Amino acid sequence: MKVKKGLGIVLSLLSTVSFAQKAIPQLGKSPVKEVIAAMTLDEKLNIIRGTGMSASAGTGPVAGSISGKVQGAAGSTYAIPRLGIPSIILADGPAGLRIDSTRANDPKRYYATAFPIGTALASSWNTELVKKVGKAMGNEVREYGVDILLAPGMNIQRNPLCGRNFEYYSEDPVVTGNIAAAMVAGIQSNGVGTSIKHFAVNNQESNRNNVNAVVSQRALREIYLKGFEIAVKKAAPWTVMSSYNKINGTYASENGDLLSSILKKEWGYKGFVMTDWFAGRNYAAQVKAENDMLMPGRKSEYRQIKEAIDNKVLSEAVLDRNIERILNIILKSPAFKQYKYTNQPNLKEHAAVTREAAAEGMVLLKNENNTLPLKTGKIALLGNASYDLFVGGTGSGEVYKAYSVSLLDGLRRAGFQTDKKLSDGYKTYIAEEKLKQPKRTNILQTLKPVTEKTLSGEELTALAQNSDLALITIGRNAGEGSDREVEGQYYFNTEELNLIEKTSKAFHAVGKKVVVVLNIDGLVDIAHWRNSVDAILIAWLPGQEAGNSIADILCGKVNPSGHLAATIPINYSDVPSAKSFPGVPAERPDSAVYNEGVYVGYRYYNTFNVQPAYEFGYGLSYTNFTISDIKANSTFAKGMTVTVNVKNIGKVPGKEVVQLYLSAPAKTMDKPERELKAFAKTKLLQPGEIQKITFALNANDLASFDSKRSAWIAEAGKYTIKIGNSSRNIQQTKTFNLNQELVVEKVNNVLAPQSYISEAKSNQ
Numbered sequence: 001m002k003v004k005k006g007l008g009i010v011l012s013l014l015s016t017v018s019f020a021q022k023a024i025p026q027l028g029k030s031p032v033k034e035v036i037a038a039m040t041l042d043e044k045l046n047i048i049r050g051t052g053m054s055a056s057a058g059t060g061p062v063a064g065s066i067s068g069k070v071q072g073a074a075g076s077t078y079a080i081p082r083l084g085i086p087s088i089i090l091a092d093g094p095a096g097l098r099i100d101s102t103r104a105n106d107p108k109r110y111y112a113t114a115f116p117i118g119t120a121l122a123s124s125w126n127t128e129l130v131k132k133v134g135k136a137m138g139n140e141v142r143e144y145g146v147d148i149l150l151a152p153g154m155n156i157q158r159n160p161l162c163g164r165n166f167e168y169y170s171e172d173p174v175v176t177g178n179i180a181a182a183m184v185a186g187i188q189s190n191g192v193g194t195s196i197k198h199f200a201v202n203n204q205e206s207n208r209n210n211v212n213a214v215v216s217q218r219a220l221r222e223i224y225l226k227g228f229e230i231a232v233k234k235a236a237p238w239t240v241m242s243s244y245n246k247i248n249g250t251y252a253s254e255n256g257d258l259l260s261s262i263l264k265k266e267w268g269y270k271g272f273v274m275t276d277w278f279a280g281r282n283y284a285a286q287v288k289a290e291n292d293m294l295m296p297g298r299k300s301e302y303r304q305i306k307e308a309i310d311n312k313v314l315s316e317a318v319l320d321r322n323i324e325r326i327l328n329i330i331l332k333s334p335a336f337k338q339y340k341y342t343n344q345p346n347l348k349e350h351a352a353v354t355r356e357a358a359a360e361g362m363v364l365l366k367n368e369n370n371t372l373p374l375k376t377g378k379i380a381l382l383g384n385a386s387y388d389l390f391v392g393g394t395g396s397g398e399v400y401k402a403y404s405v406s407l408l409d410g411l412r413r414a415g416f417q418t419d420k421k422l423s424d425g426y427k428t429y430i431a432e433e434k435l436k437q438p439k440r441t442n443i444l445q446t447l448k449p450v451t452e453k454t455l456s457g458e459e460l461t462a463l464a465q466n467s468d469l470a471l472i473t474i475g476r477n478a479g480e481g482s483d484r485e486v487e488g489q490y491y492f493n494t495e496e497l498n499l500i501e502k503t504s505k506a507f508h509a510v511g512k513k514v515v516v517v518l519n520i521d522g523l524v525d526i527a528h529w530r531n532s533v534d535a536i537l538i539a540w541l542p543g544q545e546a547g548n549s550i551a552d553i554l555c556g557k558v559n560p561s562g563h564l565a566a567t568i569p570i571n572y573s574d575v576p577s578a579k580s581f582p583g584v585p586a587e588r589p590d591s592a593v594y595n596e597g598v599y600v601g602y603r604y605y606n607t608f609n610v611q612p613a614y615e616f617g618y619g620l621s622y623t624n625f626t627i628s629d630i631k632a633n634s635t636f637a638k639g640m641t642v643t644v645n646v647k648n649i650g651k652v653p654g655k656e657v658v659q660l661y662l663s664a665p666a667k668t669m670d671k672p673e674r675e676l677k678a679f680a681k682t683k684l685l686q687p688g689e690i691q692k693i694t695f696a697l698n699a700n701d702l703a704s705f706d707s708k709r710s711a712w713i714a715e716a717g718k719y720t721i722k723i724g725n726s727s728r729n730i731q732q733t734k735t736f737n738l739n740q741e742l743v744v745e746k747v748n749n750v751l752a753p754q755s756y757i758s759e760a761k762s763n764q
Contacts, residue, residue: 026084028336032327035083036320044319045306046078047326048287050297051087053277070145071110072100074277074396075296077330085327086335088147090195090274090295094118094167095392095543096399097140097149110343111402112140113350113544114392118153118179119522120361120540122169122565123619125657126681127182133357134186136350141192143345147333148193148239150396154180154227155243157566158203158600159581160523161484163446166393166541170565171601171616173223174676177230184235191334193238196231198276199263200224200252202243205483206582207589209279212246214753215594217707218669220247221747222598229267238271238329242291244279248753253280256289257750264290266747272325284308292322347402351545358542358549360655364535364560364620365526371513371535373556373622377468378417381408382503384450385475385519387426389546393521394446395480401544407473407517410547414555419467429453444481452495460506470507470514471554472500472533477541478521483582486572491525504532517550527570527613538562556622561655561681563619563726567601570613576604602727603672617659617676617726623650623687627658627723630732635739636719640697644723644732648685656682657725658693662701665717665738669704674722677701697721703744710749714742 025034039047053075069076070089079087092098097112115121115137121130141149153167154176162168169176184194201213201224215224231237240263242253252258253275263269272292280286283301286294287308294301308314330336364372381387391404408423433450440447455463463470474496478484487493492500504514513534518524521541530536537560542549552558569575576596583589599607602616626649632642646656658681661674678695685691702714716738724730 024082027327028084028331032324035085035327036323038083039080039323041306041309041316043080044316044323045302047080047085048293048305048319048322049078049301050075050293050295051078052298053296070099071103072098072400073146074098074150077293077326085330086333088330088333088335089145090148090150091141091146092150092396093399094151094153095397096137096401097144097146098396098399099144099146101400109402110144111347112144112399113137113347113354114399114401114404115354116358116361116543117166117393117397117521117541118169119157119166119565120358120542121183122175122179122361123363123538123540123562124357124361124681125175125563125565125679126360127178129357129360130179130182131186133353134183135189136353138187138190138192140345140350141187142190142334142339143342145334145341145343146192147335148195149187150195150197150241151187152180152183152194153197153397154231155198155200155202156224156227156600157522158594159575159577160490160566160572161486161581162203162522163205163478163483164393164395164397164480165523166478166521167397171567172565172676173226173230175565175679176227178234178679180227180231181234184231184237188235188238191332191337191339193329193332195239195241195274196228196237197241198243199228199240199273200243200258201247202245204582204592205481209244210246211583211589212249212591213594214248214591216597216753217751218705219594219597220751221705223600225262232263232267232269236271238332240269240271240273242273242275242279244276248751251280251282253291254282254285254289257748260290261748261750270325270328272322272329284314287322288314288318290322292325354543355545355549355552358539358545359552359558361540361562362542362550362553362560363538363562363564363618364553365538365614365618366530366533366536367620368534371515372537372554374416374469374515374554376415378419378466379411380463380467380470381411381418381423382455382470382499383473383475384426384430384452385473386471387423388430388450388475389473389519390447390475390477390521390541391544391546392541393477393479395444397479398443404544405547407547407550410549410551411554413548414551414557416555419463422463426453444479446479446482447477449475449477452493452499454495455499455502457502457506460502464506464510464512467512469512470503471517472503472514473517473519476520476522476524484522490523490572492529497529500529500532515554519546523566523568525572526568530613556652559622559652559654560619561621561657563617563657564614565616567605567612567616568614569605570611574605574610574612576600598672603675606727607673615726615728617657617724618729619657619726621650621654621656623648623652623654625649625654625656625685625725627725627731630721630723630734632721632734633736635737636697636702638699640736642695642697642721642723642734644693645690646682646685646693647690648687651687653684653686655684658682659724659726660695661722661724661727661730662697663720663722664702664704665715665719667715667717668713669706671704674727676727699742699744702738702742711746712744714738714744716741
């Protein structure tokens with residue numbers, strides 16, 4: 001009897017073990033909550049953190065290396081094989097995938113495409129084109145075995161000196177949000193994810209890890225959060241990256257008002273939030289604030305969060321909530337679906353996309369007497385950047401590309417002749433000067449331009465006699481980790497000004513023209529030298545096909561159709577944030593007070609009658625357009641449809657950017673004189689061709705944020721629709737009435753600034 005009883009116990013135990021093994025939940029086969037319930041506390045504490053990051057040789061800690069799968073990726077998540085949970089890979093970047101091109105014991109090269117910077121894409125004002133770029137970018141993400149691209153960057157260009165403006169889109173949240181939504185949609189069409197960043201108010205690099213951005217509730221809602229809201233609601237990015245800085249006293253990654261109350265509750269966001277790399281201080285507070293994942297992962301996070309749970313400061317249920325969001329995204333990932341990535345994206349096809357996108361984002365600022373497009377002939381190609389173009393920024397926005405095309409090569413391929421002695425002299429000079437520069441040891445170090453080569457008056461006179469035209473390229477580069485300087489970076493230095501002035505004098509003396517191409521990361525001064533030259537083209541940082549894209553515009557193969565997504569002032573001192581950027585103390589600011597309120601960019605210039613050098617939305621073409629026949633209701637009901645006709649009245653095909661602004665009643669709140677509410681880009685219109693453009697306005701478009709009522713309010717009264725091709729060139733207007741005030745949305749009363757923001761600014 002004892003033997004039988006013992007045998008029964010053994011069989012029962014074996015049966016229990018067998019049943020337990022079979023009953024272990026598996027991600028994708030069992031409900032997510034059951035998978036979480038099966039996790040140990042150790043597993044939970046690991047999956048809410050990245051797996052850490054090791055430095056690639058010589059490039060510093062930002063360039064992570066995920067061993068075994070994707071060299072040079074920025075991070076990965078913790079795998080739990082027993083529950084069917086794989087590790088997913090995250091990689092930079094906003095202008096193309098940033099991974100290492102070399103791998104240990106492998107002779108092959110794994111290049112990615114360097115696409116145009118964010119500012120260049122936004123300057124196209126073409127959401128379909130941006131989506132096309134995103135689709136190409138996402139293909140490389142997928143085929144190189146990455147699951148989530150840490151992009152796009154979409155902070156507001158509050159001040160032209162921000163070092164990462166090149167990654168960002170615009171001074172305006174409507175442009176920012178819609179361009180970002182198009183990029184997210186394009187990337188995610190490949191079955192990979194994005195991480196829109198940096199949420200929020202990361203508008204400077206100076207002391208970005210600690211600075212306290214002090215902003216009114218209204219400015220937050222209308223300017224700094226609105227673009228994110230548009231992208232979240234239109235494109236549903238898989239993840240959101242919280243920013244380094246504090247917002248009104250609390251680190252963004254520890255700010256439940258921002259991440260829970262606004263992002264997840266008000267906007268209904270379903271993805272997960274991750275920190276920027278090594279952000280924040282209080283890890284338990286990050287978890288509690290619904291910052292779901294801490295990146296790239298540190299041992300100290302495990303200890304502190306476990307202590308908070310042991311001490312009942314944090315409940316395990318909070319971990320479960322965050323983990324559920326993480327797992328819901330992992331379920332979508334190529335890693336979970338065991339996608340067999342090829343390491344062979346179609347780089348040739350993507351090069352064609354970047355060439356097209358770069359050209360469409362270039363902005364023609366000046367074209368006296370039809371200097372452009374150029375006819376075939378001999379060009380005196382001047383300026384270091386003509387031979388050594390900057391194609392992208394530094395930091396997490398860098399891309400390891402197979403090649404880049406110089407302007408010299410682009411022009412030669414387009415059929416232009418150049419002076420060989422001049423080009424050889426530049427190449428030798430640049431090579432020698434670069435040898436004198438210290439070696440770059442960290443990807444946060446910007447690539448400083450070589451001092452401009454100096455040419456004598458005699459040399460310039462000889463070039464003018466023997467060339468048909470002078471073309472000067474001025475280059476600028478910036479990157480993550482530092483902001484730009486006013487002198488020498490925003491304003492041109494002595495060598496650059498001398499090159500422009502002396503060249504113009506020599507060439508104009510013999511009746512020949514001078515063109516300046518700006519190969520720049522962000523806005524620069526133009527007002528103080530523009531009268532010396534005949535044409536000015538902003539080429540931005542155009543990506544690896546740079547020289548070809550610029551040549552396409554210069555020779556007329558592509559008609560310029562880019563428009564400015566930020567205002568270029570006459571003087572830096574005209575910028576509304578000039579006196580408060582980057583904060584106090586200036587060297588390492590503790591706080592940055594956004595005392596301009598909602599009056600950022602054109603909202604300020606138009607409202608307070610400050611004349612810019614070139615207004616927001618401005619851009620020239622080789623043809624001309626009219627905007628006519630506006631139609632809209634005279635009274636606003638639940639919504640409104642607005643139509644206009646756009647006609648190409650010139651002699652060559654071209655595209656036009658159509659911008660709809662709205663002026664609203666200002667009875668209870670200060671209001672900008674006009675605000676962009678919608679935009680569209682026409683197709684390529686043939687001479688004489690007409691296209692009807694349709695815009696839809698809804699109650700949200702009429703509303704401003706009233707911080708006293710914590711609500712979006714559309715005031716009763718007369719509204720004026722203003723449609724044109726820039727913020728100051730309005731060609732059609734239409735008024736309508738709102739018969740009674742609308743409380744469009746009541747929201748949480750959160751993110752109030754500290755008391756030292758004056759009451760006058762609190763509702764601005």
